[in-house]
Each structure stands twice: as C-alpha cells, then as structure tokens.
Amino acid sequence: MTDKRLIKRREFLKLSSAAVVAGLTDRLTGKPWIESGLTIEEAARKVGRLPRRKLGYSGREVSVLIGAGDLAEAPTEAGILCGVNYWHKVNRWMQGGAPDSILKNREAHYCQVTVDRVGRDHYAGLIDEEEHYEFVKEALKRTGLAYFDDMQLHYGYLHYGYHNTDELKKERGFIRAFERLKKEGLVKHICLSQHGYAGNSRVQDGQSAAEILTAVVEDGLYEHAQFMYSYGADPEMDRFMEFARKKGFGTIAMKTARGIGRMRQDKAFMGRLPAGVPPHNALVRWLTTRTKLDAAVIRVRNLEELVDTYSGAGKELRPQDAQAIEMMTVQADRTACRLCTECQPHCPQQLPIAEILRFERYARDDNNWNKARKLYAELPRKADACVNCKTCIPFCPQGLRIPDKLAETHALLS
Numbered sequence: 001m002t003d004k005r006l007i008k009r010r011e012f013l014k015l016s017s018a019a020v021v022a023g024l025t026d027r028l029t030g031k032p033w034i035e036s037g038l039t040i041e042e043a044a045r046k047v048g049r050l051p052r053r054k055l056g057y058s059g060r061e062v063s064v065l066i067g068a069g070d071l072a073e074a075p076t077e078a079g080i081l082c083g084v085n086y087w088h089k090v091n092r093w094m095q096g097g098a099p100d101s102i103l104k105n106r107e108a109h110y111c112q113v114t115v116d117r118v119g120r121d122h123y124a125g126l127i128d129e130e131e132h133y134e135f136v137k138e139a140l141k142r143t144g145l146a147y148f149d150d151m152q153l154h155y156g157y158l159h160y161g162y163h164n165t166d167e168l169k170k171e172r173g174f175i176r177a178f179e180r181l182k183k184e185g186l187v188k189h190i191c192l193s194q195h196g197y198a199g200n201s202r203v204q205d206g207q208s209a210a211e212i213l214t215a216v217v218e219d220g221l222y223e224h225a226q227f228m229y230s231y232g233a234d235p236e237m238d239r240f241m242e243f244a245r246k247k248g249f250g251t252i253a254m255k256t257a258r259g260i261g262r263m264r265q266d267k268a269f270m271g272r273l274p275a276g277v278p279p280h281n282a283l284v285r286w287l288t289t290r291t292k293l294d295a296a297v298i299r300v301r302n303l304e305e306l307v308d309t310y311s312g313a314g315k316e317l318r319p320q321d322a323q324a325i326e327m328m329t330v331q332a333d334r335t336a337c338r339l340c341t342e343c344q345p346h347c348p349q350q351l352p353i354a355e356i357l358r359f360e361r362y363a364r365d366d367n368n369w370n371k372a373r374k375l376y377a378e379l380p381r382k383a384d385a386c387v388n389c390k391t392c393i394p395f396c397p398q399g400l401r402i403p404d405k406l407a408e409t410h411a412l413l414s
Helices: 005-021 042-047 073-082 090-094 129-143 165-170 173-183 209-219 234-246 260-264 268-272 279-289 303-310 319-337 351-362 371-377 403-411
Strands: 052-057 061-062 086-088 111-114 147-152 187-196 224-228 250-254
Touching: 042 073, 073 303, 090 111, 090 129, 111 129, 111 187, 129 147, 129 173, 129 260, 165 209, 173 187, 187 209, 209 224, 209 234, 234 250, 234 351, 260 268, 260 279, 260 319, 260 351, 268 319, 279 303, 279 319, 319 371, 351 371, 371 403
Parallel strands: 086 111, 111 147, 147 187, 187 224, 224 250
Antiparallel strands: 052 061
16 A cells, blocks of 8 residues: 555544544434324324325326335324325235235235345345245235235345346346236236446446436336435436336335435524424425426334325425425535435445445434444445545535545444
C-alpha cells in the first residue's frame, strides 16, 4: 500500500471514529416513531377505504397500498378493514398460518409467495426449478391458503430479481416451476422484485434495475414488478414506469420512505415542515397521485403509524404537502442514498456501495438494527475498504459525500 493510500485509509478511520463520537450510534436501539393507542376499528375508520387500481395484464383491482406477510397483527386487521387486498411475502405466514380473516374470505385477497435462490448465498445461489416448485407447495400447505395468486421471483435479503438481461433470457427454471404450478391450479400470476446490480463486484455483468425491468416487460412473461422508488430525481425509473404503463405492465414501489426515519428524529427539521403534515402522509399522497405507479408497499409498525401513513392514500397533494416533499427531498439527498447504483461501476475498490447504504437505511430509517448488522456482517467487502479516493462522488445524482457515508455506516454497523 502506498503512502498516499495509507493517509487516505487513516482519514477513513478518523471519519469512522468521529461518527461514533458525534453520537450516531446513540440510536442503536429506538422506539417506533408513534406509540399506538387506538383500537383496530378506530384506526380503520380514520383511514377510510383505500382506492384501488388495475395491476398488470390481468386488470386485477388492487389497493394502492399493499400489505405484507411480516406486518404485525393489529395493522394487518385494520388494513383488511380499510380494503387492503394484496399481500406481499405471504410465505412469512408459514410458521403460524395465514390470518383467519383472510382464510375466511380468501377470494377477496391476492396473496403473493416470494421465492429465493437455492444454496450458497444470494449472489451465487441457483435458480432451481424443482426446489422452487417444492417450496411453493410446502408454503401452500403451511399457510393454509390453497393457492397463491402471485409467485414472485425474489431471492432473499441480498439479491432481488435478475443480475442482467442475459440471465433473464437463459435462466428459465423459475418460469418452468411457475408453469407447472399454474397447471395444477396452485398459482395464477408471475411477478418479480428487482434491484440494480450495475458495477456490483459480486455479480458478473450486472445491470441497472431499469435496464433489466425494461427487458422483463419486453419478454412478456411477467405481469408486474416491485422496485425501489422514492421522491427525488430518478429519470431512468420514471422512463421505465412510463414504458410499463404503455405496455400494461404493473408497477409497485418498495423502499419508498427514503430518509424519513432519521428525519423524524431530527427535531429541528420536523419543526421546519409545514404544520400538520406528517412526512409519511405527504409521501403517500405523492406516491398515489403524482407518479405512474400502480401501488406501493410502506412499512408500518402499529396502528397509529398505519393511520398516519395510509390516510394519505389517493388524497390530493395539497400545497403544504408539495412543500414538505420538496423539503424532504433536499434533506434525503444530503443523508440517504436512493440506491441507484450509478456510482458503483466507478469504485476502484469495487465496493458494493448501494448495498452498504441500503443496510444503513434498514438501521436508521426502519430501526431494524439486527437485520442491518447481520446483512452487513455477511458482506465479504465492507465499507472500511474505502480509501477515500472520492472517484465515486461525481457520479452520484444526489451529490452525496459517499466516502463520508461509508465511514459513518461502518461505524454504525460493524
């Protein structure tokens, strides 16, 4: 290692230490940002009935906010009363079975099973027709749902969707498993969850999410997709959503609340927002009325968070909401990576920058420190490999000081 690199390495470690001293690790644990004091029925009344939109080629009417299999019991029941009728990751119900309120009215709900790669890790794991087929059958038995409406190509915490368009064309085992299950009446539709892999050192010839999703639409087999999308300029994904809508391909946004968790802990920032405009409520108004999305999934942890968030669905974006979104965008662009991967191909150390900063979001915005630390620990190359060369910075659409963020994240999660 050259003297220059030694100096930069020392600078990185100094930044890491400074992050700890500055109190960034004071939030290693934390409380949900609102304490719940509502009944399920009261929460549902405050939210009202969620609007619905057609999703994908089938034209199914789904709620503009979708539920998830890892949602707590009370928000799940309130969501059902509000009209949530699409459920992501229902294989999470395998341990205790699907909720009774869904089993008793099965035809009113669309339930999606997510399927992961087989063996090794989420990068080198395999697409295996037989394993995927057997997993779905086992999930049906343990959830008690009798059939799944959607079978999603998911592939676990670290890997989502395809690495590149070549893999989409050549690796058809997942599609063959779906076709077998569909013939047996056990699944109905096929979809995927897609991240971007451009410049990822663990993925050969990785491509951006928009490139892969465009090829998925043109392939014509998948009906809809989930992908990362939030406020702030994202022209590549905006172009994809315009293309998807013209083709009748369904779109669902995930990881939408970029930086909001840390914003809510910043009293000075919250004090500057327009009065009476909760960040999540403004976010949902924007997502459901000012974008080309069909639906979105947003994590809530209790009934009051559900009311605060879901009550914005389909509602007009008022001037004060638009002002809040503008302020939130500026704040998030300073603090929270939007995970576009545009910087990664230019890192001489081949760091998985988007993954590292995604795990930071799990910790600081979702308050899920155990998940964030576990995933960070599994990375073979961590943020402390950064030499502070700053090569990545010109390629960040946000102008984020990426080496500083990496140092901070290493201090938080290592």
